[in-house]
Amino acid sequence: MPYRNTLQQLQHEHLFSHIHIDTAQIDVPEEMFNGWQQTLDLLSEIVDTPAVLIMRVTDKQISVFTSSRSQGNPYKQHDNENLGHGLYCETVISEQRELHVPNALKDKDWDNNPDIKLGMIAYCGLPLTWPDSSAFGTLCMLDNKEREYSKAFRHLLERFQSALNANLASLYEHAKLQHLNVVLENNVQQRTSDLAKLSKKLIHEIESRAAIEHSLEYHKSFDALTGLPNRLGFISALAQQLSQPTPQKVNVIYFGLRNFKSVNDSYGYVVGDKILQLFSQRIKRLLSNATLFARIAGAEFVIAHTCNEDGDLSLINQINNCNNTPFTIGQFTINIPCCIGIAQAPTDTDDPSELVQKAGAAMSISKAEGTPYSFFTKQTQSTIEKRYLLESHLVDALKNKELSLQYQPLVSLRSKEIIGAEALLRWNNPILGSVPPDKFISLAEHNGQIIDIGNFVLHTALSQAAQWRLQRNSNFRIAINISPLQFRDTNFAEHISNLLALYRLPANCLELEITEGILLQDEEIAKRTISQLQRLGIRISLDDFGTGYSSLSYLQKYAFNTLKIDRCFITNLEKNIQDRELTKAIIAMSKKLNMNVIAEGVESEAQDLFIRDEDCDYGQGYLYGKPADADMFEQRYISQNASH
Incomplete structure (x- = not known):
């Protein structure tokens, strides 16, 4: 950096050679301090990291x-720690270099670092130094999750480091100037020369700071990865467009890439970032220069432009078509579906922030319902409000013991005996009443609760199955539905193995039911996990067979033990010849592939007779037994069998 070179030269000049300044006594003025604080807040927002700090060091301590002032930041001003405990910042100061630790928990040099107690496992820091080479402290940013800070963000941190060192030089020079006024009181010519030098340096510092502020201002309004405006820049431009003297109808199209987190998890952030760049370039080619286009957050983008007569349906279809063409990155070919929401000004609102929010709400409906796109309506608002209400109560559902399991019998159609049960999750809230699983499972997956809820289901169901197995003195099969987020965990098979050992339940007593959603996430992870589970002796069932987009192709790629015929085929067996023929075909195909078949939703004797005649293995439905809590299930099906 130019300033750094100038500073090194200045340190060897006569001006600094015979004067000692006690830097510990130099105070940072309030105006400068406030400027630092504002820049820290801006850096935290741009980098999207919970903590950005300026640390100051003394002989024995380092303090904040x-x-x-960012959400989730555990560090407060004046927090301090004694030196000598292996802090990140100590290394930065002692070695006078950048330190970048993406995940301290995975780094043997940093896995005992004191900051881990505060949840901070990712770190990037730079030294701050007075002109006399003594340490002021550090400038650093931290995250509570694994984080490989990008080159752009580290460069931004370095620019702020330069500004801070320039400020420190200014303060140092000011302190020295005060000293010079005393020492060199009788030497006007020398003092004039010194003042001229100082003025020159100060002008350089002002110019340097102006350049840095310009860079920060750019990053405040633009996305560093794609070069597109960010949320702040987009809303500012949209506000200007909506304030025109002759207002026109403006569509805001909010769209996002589905399941993009799984791309980052499976292929890495380098591939993920490349896809975002390619995707934004594809969309740019569809738009005119007058159209506003921005990256809002993560894998979410937004467009605003004057409405067309077709309500922008042609543009919406073009956006979807962009994703129908796979992204090829190196050796990977990746397909990522898109979901789209549309809001219109002034019909929905003429406030730019609210317009973006409503378009985003419409996109959430598109994502939840699996539709290509969704327009914002009053029903959308009502749906979102209901969703927020459910989510607010779901947060404490486990803690308040509102979640429970019911069990529905699984019947062997040959012996007519109850051989097991499917564990079904239920939520009963004192205010909302009984909430159906299809209303809250997707919410739990969205807000991350599904892992805790899934573990609750596994522990409860396996413990209960082990108890019933002992009472029956024979194997009892328990079937449990697994969420895609649970299945994505690379240690999932090991976790299941540990639970079976904990509850002393043989692996062949457990059947895990997976849906198409799991198989769509990542083919390699799905294959590996299914294989690991089956090697343990656990049965894998493909749920809702026949309703997905590629059900037959899954039978080629994966080795399932069981197929579950979706209830939609069984319900209409007596009325619909097509459903009868499809059910026959599914059973026959399963037999050819050496798989068992379960028909779910059986409610009549005629349905039961039909699937028996077709040699279906198992049945499940109201005809054999409705879902019941553990006590009722035991009373109806376990105790009677045990007594026999």
Whole structure:
């Protein structure tokens, strides 16, 4: 950096050679401190990291000089720690270099770092130094999750480091100037020369700071990865467009890439970032220069432009077509579906922030319902409000013991005996009443609760199955539905193995039911996990067979033990000849592939007779037994069998 070179030269000049300044006594003025605070807050927002800090060091301690006012930041001003405990910042200061630790938990050099107690496992820091080479402290950013800070963000941190070192040089020079006024009181010519030098340096610092502020201002309004405006820049431009003297109808199209997190998890952030760049370039080619286009957050984008007569349906279809063409990155070919929401000004609102929010709400409906796109309506608003209400109560459902399991019998059609049960999750809230699973499971997956809820289901169901197995003195099969987020865990098979050992339940007593959603996430992870589970002796069932887009292709790629015929085929067996023929075909195909077949939703004797005649293995439905809690299930099906 130019300033750094100038500073090194200045340190060897006569001006600094015979004067000692006690830097510990130099105070940072309030105006400068406030400027630092504002820049820390801005950095935290741009980098999307919970903590950005300026640390100051003394002989024995290091303390938080100022801290970003960001959500989730555990560091407060004046927090301090004694030196000598292996802090990140100690290494930065002692070695006078950048330190970048993506995940301290995975780094043997940093896995005992004191900051881990505060949840901070990712770190990137730079030294701050007075002109006399003594340490002021550090400038650093931290995250509570694994984080490989990008080159752009580290460069931004370095620019702020330069500004801070320039400020420190200015303060140092000011302190020295005060000293010079005393020492060199009788030497006007020398003092004039010194003042001229100082003025020159100060002008350089002002110019340097102006350049840095310009860079920060750019990053405040633009996305570093794609070069597109960010949320702030987009809303500002949209506000100008909506404030025109002759207002026109403006469509805001909010669209996002589905399941993009699984791309980052499976292929890495380098591939994920490349896809975002390619996707934004594809969309740019569809748009005119007058159309506003921005990256809002993560894998979500937004467009605003004057309405067409067709309500922008042609553009919406073009956006979807962009994703129908796979992304080829190196050796990977990746397909990522898109979901789209549309809001219109002034019909829905003329406030730019609210317009973006409503378009985003419409996109959430598109994602939840699996439709290509969705327009914002009053029903959308009502749906979102209901969703928020459910989500607010779901947060404490486990803690308040509102979740429970019911069990529905699984019947062997040959012996007519109850051989097991499917565990079904239920939520009963004192205010909302009984909430159906299809209303809250997707919410739990969205907000991350599904892992805790899934573990609750596994523990409860396996414990209960082990108890019933002992009472029956024979194997009892328990079937459990697994969420895609649970299945994505690379240690999932090991976790299931540990639970079976904990509850002393043989692996062949457990059947895990998976849906098409799991198989769509990542083919390699799905194959590996299914294989690991089956090697343990656990049965894998493909649920809702026949309703997905590629059900037959899954039978080629994966080795299932069981197929579950979706209830939609069984319900209309007596009326619909097509459903009868499809059910026959599914059973016959399963037999050819050496798989068992379960028909779910059996409610009549005629349905039961039909699937028996076709040699279906198992049945499940109201005809054999409705879902019941553990006590009722035991009373109806376990105790009677045990007594016999």
